[in-house]
Amino acid sequence: MKVTIKRWNAVAAWRWDMPEDDVCGICRNPYDSTCSKCKYPGDQCPLLMGDCNHSFHMHCIYAWVQQEASQERCPMCRQGM
Template sequence: MKVTIKHWRAVAAWRWDMPEDDVCGICRNPYDSTCSKCKFPGDECPLLMGDCNHSFHMHCIFHWIKQEASQERCPMCRQVWKAKGSDARDAES
């Protein structure tokens, strides 16, 4: 018996490598969805993890840091916000 494929319809799904039950601490949306500023999830709305191990959508944490009241602190633990691995990138520049 010979089979000929006449039509192929591929379906794919992606997800961030994060626990399923985690949500952004600022917008409260799951990491696999978008922040309130983006239309589509993915590379345009990446996740940023701080040295304190809290993660947020990039746009959410940038907006949070710009607020005067936040004093550039993590909204979850109030430690000074610093993106994980930012020292290595600064040294390379």
């Protein structure tokens, strides 16, 4: 029996390689979601990890570090970034 494929539709999904219950320590949104500044998750808002192994959306941690009171410390454990 010979089969001919006439049409093919690819479907894909992506996920960050993080545990499902992890959320951004600043905005409290899941990593597969977006921060408050982005419309779509993905390359425009990657995850950044500090020396203390806490992860955050890029825009969330940039805003945190720019605050005068943060002194470039992790918002979760207060270690130096």
